[in-house]
Amino acid sequence: MTSIKALLIDDHLMLLRGLSLLFDTIDGIDIVATTTDGSQALTLAREHRVDIVITDAAMPDTDGLAVVTLCAPHIPTLVLTTFDDASLVDRLLTAGAAGYLLKDVSPDDLAEAIRAAVDGGLVLDPRIARHAWASKSNDREGELAVLTRTERVVAKLVSQGLNNQEIAANLHLAEGTVKNHVSALLRKLHARDRTMLALRLSKAFGQ
Template sequence: MTIRILLVDDQELVRQGLRFMLKPVSDFAVVGEADHGKSALTQIPLLKPDVVLMDIRMPIMDGVAATKQIRQQFPEIKVLVLTTFDDDEYVSRAIHYGASGYLLKDTPIAELTQTIQAVHRGYLQLGPGLAAKLNVQAKPISPPGWTELTEREQEIATLIAQGKNNREISETLFLAEKTVKNYVTKVLSQLGVRDRTQAALIVQQWINPAK
């Protein structure tokens, strides 16, 4: 399933950079750009994005006001705030009006990609310390695809995250090594990663978010 993305930022260079970074992701499609919130609102009915990447500080209509309007008029659309500053006041207001979370603009592309996928699935992504200020009990975001794994596949994914190879997993779970190999292939596919190293990193970040 392709995730349709609208980029909203008053700096053209930022929009170009985001488009360049997101273009190689096979299940993403950047369907449009806007340089302020009012422009985004006029484009949404035509472009029908699934996720809006929203800058906070913009002329004409800032990201907070735009988020409020989008969530009121198009509640099915997710808003992910991107900001240069770890600005709790602005971000808190955006979350209050329905944004699904925020990231700093210098966030690595792998984390940005994962967060967009998680937000699209309905998860809330809050930065460190913000949940407490909002009096929200933040829950760790499970990796995209995790809930579609069976209990056994989740168990194997956890063992991969612990650094165990197929032989060690087979010994731990009393399974044939060939069976484990098949499970691992399914886990990698469901999590949307190329190899077990990437899978391990994703699962480790979820299990041990403070590390």
């Protein structure tokens, strides 16, 4: 199996070195470049042809949000930080971050999250996921109010983690019809992908 090549960014040099040593213990993930300067993110990522960028959130000048804005359209960007801040999570995910993890995450969970992000997934630390959209809690019913009755039924099943085939079987609909409803949900709720949609709907339904 080809190793995942990663760029690691943290403005604290000692933390950067410590994280690099941690990754030395993780099979299949190689830190090919490091920097304390977030403004170098895209240049280094392209130079080393990395598969993922892993960055701190709070940094002077070019912070994690700026790094995500620079890199996320081109390369999955995972935020690894000490800050458990719902509004920051929302801004980062809206900007295109592939995930948000706290720095005390276990090496195994970190490795799994990186692999998932490289594969196109959205990863959130469970301690953050439960309130990732807490700042929008007052708007939940307003969000669902834009849905048709059928879309709301489909949305409920999406929030439970069912795929299109399973939803079609449950509702006795054609799979193509379900796909169209899910596309409408993504558009109406301004969700970047299905994972974000499911998480947002789970909060909206109070699950």
